[in-house]
Amino acid sequence: MIKTSRSLSIGDMLGTGVAMLRRYPRLWLSLYLVEFVVAAIVAWVVARILVDQFGTLPIFDRAVQGDLIALLNVLGEGRSSFAAVLLLVMGALGGYVVLSWYLIGGANAVLIQRPEARREVVECFGTGGAATFYSYFRLALWTVIPHGICFAALSVGLSLGADSLKYAITGGDVVRAVIFPLIPVAALYWLNATAIDYARIELSRRAGPAGRPDRASEAEFDDSTAAERPAIRSAKPLSAIGALVRGYRTVVTNPRPLVHVLLYGLFFASVSVVYVALTHGRPMSGATGAIAIFAIRQVVLFTRYTGKIVCAGGQVAFSQGRS
């Protein structure tokens, strides 16, 4: 059942998100695999670098096992290797951001159009991702402004807090020095990230496949069914800045999108805390340990990832339902 924005509660958003997660398991698994493969390639190169540099040096074994002196020595002696690893990770992140314009575009198209057959899903994902890639790119350029503001706020917050942090004695001092100045930054980031999510959805809705009357585009021209069907205004082109403005309008005119994203943030943080609680102080050595830690990490990563898909599903539903 499709509801309008008047009745689309957080619960409905979550429900739709979960439904979307269950409806396209192969798609989400494939996308998770992409993420996994990118990280695995990074890990493989990292392993090569480390074996080349430290394979014959037992001090590295001790460093990995948590010997502080060995760790500091390895970090000092292997500075260039660790710089290379850092650059590699940064490069992978940058590349994945670009790839994500395509992946998110495809995912949004599927969530908007809700194709049925497996082939349609693939086609919808592919064409959707390609159709919005450049508009997502333009949007990314515009988001330099809000991200820049956020970064400036972060710099100010950190510089305000840095002095107090130097003299922090208690946990309360640290909270005052760091957490308080960063609350507005986090709030700003939360606002920006949510608005950008909705801006992307707007762009995807406008870029629905031309000449193909999906259920959503029918709704655009049929006021009488607007209350029951998701709307998409694929006929009118929308600029990236226009989408961004709409995104911000969405998040400032209704608290639900922000709360919804906050729930995802809390979910992400909770899963991470559970991971730390499960693994902290447990060395998990040997082959069994390695398999166990790998499995735990993948469960954690996949669980967080499903949270993201549920969130995206809810956001698309909200965006469609509200008009």
Added chain:
Amino acid sequence: MGSMRRVLDCFLVFAAGTALGAACSSSPGTPAVKPLPEPDPYPALITRGPLSPRIANYDIRVRFDPVAHRIVAEQTLRWTNPATRPVSKLPFHLYMNAFKNEESVFMRESRGRHRDARASETGWGWIDVTAVQVHHNDVTISPDDVTISPGPNDPGEPGPMRAVPGSKAELLDRVVFPGPDETVLEVPLDQPVQPGQTIEVFMAFEVQLPEVFARTGYKNAFHMVGQWFPKIGVVVGEPGSERWHCEPFHLHSEFFADFGVYDVAIQVPNTHTVAATGVLTGAVDNGDGTRTLTYHAEDVHDFAWMADPHIDVIEGEAKNQYGTVRVRVYHRPAQRHFAERHLHAGIGAIEQFSALYVPYPWSLISIIDPPPRAARGAGGMEYPTFVTTAGDSFFTPPGVRLPEYITVHEVGHNWFQGMLASNEVDEAWLDEGVNEYADSIVMDALYGDGSGMVDWAGFRASSHLMRRAASGFLELIPAPIETISYEFPDYSSYAMATYLKTGLALRTLENIVGVEDFRRAMAFYAQRFAFRHPTGRDFFSSLEQALGRQLDWFVEPAFRQIGAVHYEVRDINCRRKHKKPRGVFGRGDDKVIVTPEDGPETDTWTCQVLIVNVGRVPAPVDVRIEFDDGTIHREHLSVSFDKTWHRISVERKSPVARVVIDPDQAIVLDSHLHRRDVRTDPALGPARRAAARAQFWTQTLLQVVGL
């Protein structure tokens, strides 16, 4: 619009929260009147004195204004000429003038920075000597009718400072500032002080304390008063060629002074708690909102004090061969849990240093834990029976023992500089570095072998290894350890050579000659030179005498040249031994070719391991060679001066699996550990584990930045 307003409201609440958070830093509140302290019921020494030649003895009477951060004082110095020659001038340190302006030597060298602290633009400090009078064996030199104002031993007479009769200006006009700034003042004498003769010098002076950034001064209500009174220089040199040592106050130098007895009366507001060198012998309420506290110290070479209206104190006892030493930690209430850690470290340090070297002879030690904003400037400084510590931070939880380490180091200075009063200006290493060597022993004794500095979250480390790992490479220090402190090119070189390298060099020497023997030799040095002014030469000759062996082979390169030890496994080469050597043998028609068939491989491996020391400091070292079959070959490489490498040849039934240089980690004067332990086959496991961790974090970041 309504919901827009709600979002804006949210932001306003956040912003207000931030501002509130910034403003909420704990304010200590209005100071209350403190109960008049009881005098300490014990003498200055817990053993029989005098322990030192009491050459420079001071009676000082002080009036302290904490609002203006100002001190008005009079002092009488009784000084005995220890030289074999008459002395015709008396130089005095006026350390406080280092903070007078940007042209002082200290400020030119420091550019307003000391360690991590910065000078403020408004908090200049200075000292003005307003009267100088000299009494010479009951004969007043000039003017004739000068009377010495009474010493402060009588706490019943606090009152205002008395004007000293006589034409003080006349003497004042004759003093000169012989150095490049106003940190040294020279009083010319009409009549020389003969050898063994005692002279009395009266001075009146005013001190403006600086906002603290280099040991002394104020930070808000906290006042740390060090280097504050005119302090006479030291006569040094061999008999017959003595000279004054009274250098201008440099950035990279500390202090040097003669021992004596100090009697100091301090008039302070009754809201302030005071801690000082020595013991409290009198406390009198003046009835005007002030009180006068009188302190007495024996066989010390400096006097420092602290005044603060918000400070608490906790106390414990340390035991040593002489008896009981009271250990007090002065701290702000918010730092109570750190104070307990400092107290434990302070008690432990007194007991350990006493057992290792000579017993702590004073009845009291005060450890000041400055408030965090004062700690960078005022913290981590030593005075006799009175030290300031530091390191209190959220980031130094129990187990991260930086606060304890600083306390142990500063308390340790009561031996290495307090009793063994070496010249910190010319030979800073002789107190700082020797102390640092001892600190690591004491920290491990107090907190567990190998975890003296860190025992937190599964990480463990001794202080000397932790400090080495967290510092730069030793061979990059551009000056030898034995460099005059103010001639180091920068603070990093000074600190690394004086503290770290010295400590590691001594620890290395200890491991080479044997721990027990070396510690006995150190105790011999300490007992021989306690309450004297030992030099580096005295130090090494004492060690050589006690050890019964020459140390020049190590001391010369390690202490007098740049560089360190740098051992590496350069090459491991194994191959099967052939029954006969293969190849072409003989000449002309007698040539014989030995083929692989003629000289087949045996089941023996012949291995060569190349060990190099590319550092400049030689050190004997053990090498452990492990073979694939689990057997071990151990070899001791002695020092050779003509070559910096050793090739070890060994035959076994299996090839070398791993070579470990210095398996007992005895040669710690070496920053480079990674190629001291090398195996022949690379291990993939650790790299894979690290890579798996990298994968998890990379994937986490991918989830943050992308889909």
